[in-house]
Structure formats: structure tokens, C-alpha cells
Amino acid sequence: MTEKLTICLVGPKAGGKSSLLAALTECVAQGSFGYAPRLRPAIQPLGEKDFRAAEAEMRPADFLAHEEGDYERLQRDFAQGGVATDTLDTYEYYFRLTVNGEAPPAILTPGPWLLEIVDSAGEVAVPPNGVEIAILDDVKTKLARQLLACEAIVLVLPLVRLEDSLWIGALTRLIDRLVIAPEKKLRRLVVVFSHYERLFVRLGPSAFTYACDPAVARHVLSRALRRAQWLERLRALETPNGGARVRFTVASAYGFTKRFQNPNIDPHQPGERRFRRAGLEGARAAGEFWRPFLTAEPFLYAALGMDSAFTFSFAQLDARAAGNDETSIID
Amino acid sequence: MSSPVSANTSTAVEAAIDIRRLHYGKLVDATTGAVPSQSGYEVTRRSFDLDPSLVGHLSPARLIGRRRFDPDAIETSALRSGCFVARTTAYDATALMRARFRPEDGENGGARRHQQSSVWVVAFDDWRRFPAACLAIAAGHLRADPDLAAETAAVRLAETPSRWRFQNLDVDRARAVLLRDAWGCDMLEFFLDAASSDAAACLDFDARDFANERDFLAAAGFALQSLSSSYPRWRDVSVACGLAYPAPGVCLRYSPDHALPGALSDAA
Ligand SMILES: Nc1nc2c(ncn2[C@@H]2O[C@H](COP(=O)(O)OP(=O)(O)O)[C@@H](O)[C@H]2O)c(=O)[nH]1
Numbered sequence: 001m002t003e004k005l006t007i008c009l010v011g012p013k014a015g016g017k018s019s020l021l022a023a024l025t026e027c028v029a030q031g032s033f034g035y036a037p038r039l040r041p042a043i044q045p046l047g048e049k050d051f052r053a054a055e056a057e058m059r060p061a062d063f064l065a066h067e068e069g070d071y072e073r074l075q076r077d078f079a080q081g082g083v084a085t086d087t088l089d090t091y092e093y094y095f096r097l098t099v100n101g102e103a104p105p106a107i108l109t110p111g112p113w114l115l116e117i118v119d120s121a122g123e124v125a126v127p128p129n130g131v132e133i134a135i136l137d138d139v140k141t142k143l144a145r146q147l148l149a150c151e152a153i154v155l156v157l158p159l160v161r162l163e164d165s166l167w168i169g170a171l172t173r174l175i176d177r178l179v180i181a182p183e184k185k186l187r188r189l190v191v192v193f194s195h196y197e198r199l200f201v202r203l204g205p206s207a208f209t210y211a212c213d214p215a216v217a218r219h220v221l222s223r224a225l226r227r228a229q230w231l232e233r234l235r236a237l238e239t240p241n242g243g244a245r246v247r248f249t250v251a252s253a254y255g256f257t258k259r260f261q262n263p264n265i266d267p268h269q270p271g272e273r274r275f276r277r278a279g280l281e282g283a284r285a286a287g288e289f290w291r292p293f294l295t296a297e298p299f300l301y302a303a304l305g306m307d308s309a310f311t312f313s314f315a316q317l318d319a320r321a322a323g324n325d326e327t328s329i330i331d
Numbered sequence: 332m333s334s335p336v337s338a339n340t341s342t343a344v345e346a347a348i349d350i351r352r353l354h355y356g357k358l359v360d361a362t363t364g365a366v367p368s369q370s371g372y373e374v375t376r377r378s379f380d381l382d383p384s385l386v387g388h389l390s391p392a393r394l395i396g397r398r399r400f401d402p403d404a405i406e407t408s409a410l411r412s413g414c415f416v417a418r419t420t421a422y423d424a425t426a427l428m429r430a431r432f433r434p435e436d437g438e439n440g441g442a443r444r445h446q447q448s449s450v451w452v453v454a455f456d457d458w459r460r461f462p463a464a465c466l467a468i469a470a471g472h473l474r475a476d477p478d479l480a481a482e483t484a485a486v487r488l489a490e491t492p493s494r495w496r497f498q499n500l501d502v503d504r505a506r507a508v509l510l511r512d513a514w515g516c517d518m519l520e521f522f523l524d525a526a527s528s529d530a531a532a533c534l535d536f537d538a539r540d541f542a543n544e545r546d547f548l549a550a551a552g553f554a555l556q557s558l559s560s561s562y563p564r565w566r567d568v569s570v571a572c573g574l575a576y577p578a579p580g581v582c583l584r585y586s587p588d589h590a591l592p593g594a595l596s597d598a599a
């Protein structure tokens with residue numbers, strides 16, 4: 001039976017929300033996630049019309065006959081270096097998720113799942129202090145409504161700027177408001193630390209091997225939690241009144257290069273860009289080396305409530321923190 | 332501030348318009364042109380007496396009449412300077428906008444791009460009386476340049492409107508110029524055809540018709556100046572340059588990309 005879910009992406013500006021979303025389908029297609037391969041998930045972007053039709057169980061004749069939509073445009077923008085999401089609206093993207101393989105009986109209705117994923121500018125959910133942003137008032141209201149009506153939230157935080165005091169206050173208030181909101185539908189909240197590949201830039205071609213070790217991710221997450229004490233407030237969501245489950249994970253939209261296995265950041269390009277084949281333009285140029293890393297995790301967990309080797313609960317990270325602190329291999 | 336607009340005619344009369352401003356985008360560093368990490372999207376400049384209820388109508392997406400404004404809205408040859416749109420919105424206001432996407436690490440950078448728009452607001456009645464002047468002033472002075480982080484909010488958000496003086500062009504004179512050239516007859520015929528319907532319509536020009544945007548805007552100015560103030564669809568009139576699709580209403584559009592060899596073979 002078809003199940004419909006709304007997932008809201010929130011987090012500070014430039015945290016990597018839009019990039020995470022842009023890398024979602026590629027990550028699923030390449031199987032570059034921590035779920036068992038036999039789950040065989042597949043995800044397909046839908047136009048809003050197809051989504052509404054599927055929602056009403058009036059399956060349109062042909063999902064494949066579909067012109068370039070908003071999601072394809074987002075992917076193209078990402079391939080060309082990205083566009084900062086504006087604050088003039090919140091932006092909805094639609095997908096159909098299926099699991100074609102063997103799924104543990106615990107989670108599943110057989111699907112498919114219809115996902116509505118809401119992306120918005122960081123300035124909307126996490127407004128900077130003292131800045132006048134007149135165009136934006138009704139957008140704030142719209143996002144607040146979407147946050148109360150959604151089943152899952154994916155909170156994207158850049159691992160590299162965790163102590164950025166400019167947004168901690170606003171994010172803390174957002175969490176508090178979520179916790180006390182009486183009418184929310186929230187069932188799952190995933191905190192994803194983005195830009196994960198940057199931790200491994202000095203490891204060259206061994207980078208990927210380390211990144212693929214869940215124990216490394218767990219170590220990084222424990223440390224991140226200790227640096228970001230304000231995230232402790234999320235525990236309130238897991239009390240019986242809170243009604244939601246919280247998970248932590250890491251991801252990299254840039255990922256690690258195919259074949260060479262090093263972090264996919266080209267030091268020779270202006271700005272911070274992925275490696276690309278010279279002379280080629282657009283998506284094809286970046287596609288040759290591009291293997292995003294774990295960008296499917298937050299969305300699959302949000303949709304299925306199913307853990308991967310790279311999703312961790314408070315309890316798992318607490319246990320890790322209580323154990324001996326091994327010497328860090330990174331940072 | 333004032334600037335003469337060339338309309339060297341003996342029948343010209345002295346006139347003036349007030350222009351109010353709204354800039355949306357990100358503040359930048361004056362020397363590098365890069366967006367400092369703490370700045371995000373905001374209204375970076377606003378005239379102190381701009382009607383707050385009007386502001387929501389001045390978002391780039393609304394002005395181009397689409398759900399959202401993204402880089403695809405801008406033709407390739409206009410990517411650097413941005414697209415231009417003039418049209419009448421709510422509250423008897425006419426907006427003239429230039430909008431584009433620029434790299435966050437400076438004009439020639441390679442980083443993520445952000446939206447930057449500059450909107451001028453003139454009274455609808457001024458637009459209807461002095462369209463040639465409005466377009467000529469915009470052609471020369473309306474740029475989607477970001478504001479500087481070093482300038483205080485108190486200054487940026489409390490600007491006084493600027494007054495522009497010019498020699499106005501009268502209707503007969505405009506009409507005489509217009510009827511000399513094929514483009515003029517086309518434009519006039521287009522507006523006459525549109526008068527008796529309420530459908531959206533667009534008349535396109537490209538680089539074979541006009542060498543550059545400024546020439547096109549001068550031509551569009553002549554055409555609009557030659558419409559009488561009783562023209563029934565004045566509120567629907569729009570002018571666009573470098574926009575990948577027609578602006579809403581009765582639109583004169585300059586799309587230089589269409590004359591590029593690539594575009595021609597694509598169409599084939
Ligand atoms: N190194 C690296 N940079 C990233 C990654 N994901 C996004 N970025 C960059 O981080 C910046 C912000 O990304 P964006 O997705 O626009 O963030 P948003 O504002 O949260 O939507 C952009 O310049 C991206 O190119 C990543 O996985 N690794």
C-alpha cells in the first residue's frame with residue numbers, strides 16, 4: 001500500500017541541505033549507503049502532478065514519460081557548483097521510493113513510499129540576528145506549518161563549523177519549539193553531519209577505506225555530540241510524550257572519487273568544487289568521478305525508520321562515549 | 332541625483348520621475364566581492380518610504396511570473412549582467428528589475444552562486460506617461476550589483492528616493508520615429524492586436540534585430556511612448572531582456588540567444 005510522508009530539511013545556511021538532496025538519487029543508484037545491498041532500494045523523482053496522482057492512487061500511465069522537473073534542475077545546479085536556496089519560498093521535491101529486495105519484516109509495509117521533501121534556505125528556519133528580511137515573513141509561516149505537519153525532519157549540520165555561534169541559538173529554539181509542539185506528526189528526526197569527506201583529505205587514496213568503517217563514523221559522531229551540547233535537547237523528543245526517534249549520521253554530497261578513492265574536492269579549482277573531466281561541461285563532467293557517500297541514509301531512515309550501519313541512536317553513542325576514548329585517527 | 336536622457340527634440344518638455352529601490356541578495360566584501368560567511372539572503376537596500384505591503388510583490392519569481400527564479404530563467408548571454416523585466420504590479424506600482432546569479436566568492440569565482448536582484452519602483456502613472464525615459468534610465472543605470480557589507484543597515488535601508496529629470500518625448504514624435512523602421516511597425520501592430528484580447532502575448536526580437544539590449548530598450552521606449560494613455564492594456568505591458576521565457580502580459584522581449592548559431596541549429 002502506498003504510504004505518503006513529508007520530510008523537512010532544515011539547518012544553517014550553507015550547511016549542505018540542497019547538496020544532500022541533490023545527491024540522493026545518485027547515492028541510491030550507486031548503492032553508496034550503509035544498508036544491506038539486498039534491500040535494493042530504488043528512488044525516482046516525480047513531478048508534482050504525478051505525485052498527486054499517485055497519492056490519490058490514480059497511477060498515471062507512465063511515470064517515465066516525464067520532462068525535466070525541479071529535481072533534475074537541482075541536480076544540474078549542483079553539478080555546476082550549486083545555487084544558494086533563496087528565502088522567497090520553501091521548495092518541495094517529490095519522489096517515489098520502493099524496496100525491491102528482501103526487507104526485514106520489522107519495518108515493512110511493502111511500500112511504495114511517496115516522499116515530499118521540503119528544502120528551504122537556512123535563513124528561514126535559522127534566521128540571523130538583527131537582519132531585516134521583509135520579503136520573507138509568509139515563508140517563515142509556511143515552513144513552520146510544514147515542520148508541524150511533517151513526519152520526519154532531517155537536520156543538516158556542517159561538521160566543520162559546529163561551533164558557529166551565529167546559528168546555535170536559533171537552532172536550539174527551533175528544537176525547543178518542536179519538542180513542545182502539541183500537534184506535530186513528527187516520528188523521526190535525523191541529524192546528519194555533512195561535508196564528511198573533508199575529514200579525510202590528508203589520507204589520500206586510503207580515505208575511502210576509513211570512511212567506509214562505521215566505527216570511524218561512530219567515533220566522529222560521539223565527538224561531534226560532545227562539541228555540540230545543545231543537541232542534547234533532542235533527547236526530549238524520545239520521551240514517551242515526544243513521540244519521535246532520533247538518529248545521527250554522517251554524509252558527503254561530494255563523496256569520494258570513483259577509482260581513485262580520495263575525497264572528491266579538486267584543489268585546483270576556484271571555490272570548492274568536485275573533480276571533473278576537463279573540457280566537458282555540466283553533469284557529465286562531474287559524473288565521471290562522482291560517488292556521493294551516505295547521502296541516502298537520512299532520507300531512507302526518515303522514510304522507513306530502518307537503521308543502516310551508519311545511523312546511530314543516542315544510546316549507541318552514549319555507550320561509545322562511556323567506553324575508553326581510543327586515540328583519534330583523524331582530525 | 333539627476334541625469335539627462337537624450338531625446339533631442341524641439342518638442343520635448345522637461346519632466347521628472349521618482350524611483351524607489353529594493354535590493355535582495357547578499358552583502359559582499361568591498362575589495363574581493365565575496366560574500367562573508369556570516370551574510371545570508373536579505374533585503375540589502377530599500378527606500379525608506381517604499382510601501383511595505385508592496386515588497387512581497389517585488390520578489391524576482393513574482394516579477395517574472397514563475398513559481399521560482401533560478402539560473403534557467405536567464406539566457407546564457409545575459410548570465411553575467413542578469414535579465415531585465417519591467418512590468419506593473421500591485422498598488423499602482425511599476426517595477427523594473429535586473430536579476431542574476433553571482434558566485435559567492437566574487438564575480439569571477441567558481442563557488443556556489445547566489446541570487447542578486449535590484450528592483451526600481453515607479454508610479455504606474457509615470458510609467459504610462461514616460462516609458463521611454465524609464466527604460467532609458469534603467470538601460471543605463473539599473474544593475475544587479477550587490478551592496479557592501481561595510482555600509483550600515485541604517486543607511487542602506489533608509490534611502491531617499493532618487494529623482495530623475497529628463498526631456499520627455501511626445502507621442503507624435505515617438506510615432507514618427509517608430510514608423511520609419513520595420514521593428515517599429517511590428518511593435519505597433521503587436522500592441523494594436525493585443526488591445527482587443529486579454530490573452531498573454533509576446534513579440535520577440537534577437538541580436539539580428541538589435542545589436543544590444545540598450546538599443547532594444549530605446550526602441551521599446553519609442554513604441555510604448557507612442558501608445559496613448561487610454562490604451563486598454565497599459566497595466567499588462569511588460570518588457571523583458573535576456574529572460575528565457577516571456578514575461579507575463581503583453582510582452583516585448585529581447586532574447587539575444589535566439590540569434591546564436593547554436594540556437595538556430597537546435598530549432599532545426
Ligand atoms: N566539501 C564539500 N562541500 C559541500 C558538500 N556538500 C555541499 N558542499 C558545499 O557547501 C556549500 C553549501 O551547500 P548547499 O547545499 O548549498 O547548502 P544549504 O545552504 O544548506 O542548502 C556549497 O558551496 C556546496 O558546494 C560536501 O559534501 N563536501
Ligand SMILES: [Mg+2]
Nearest residue numbers: 017018084085
Ligand atoms: Mg539550500
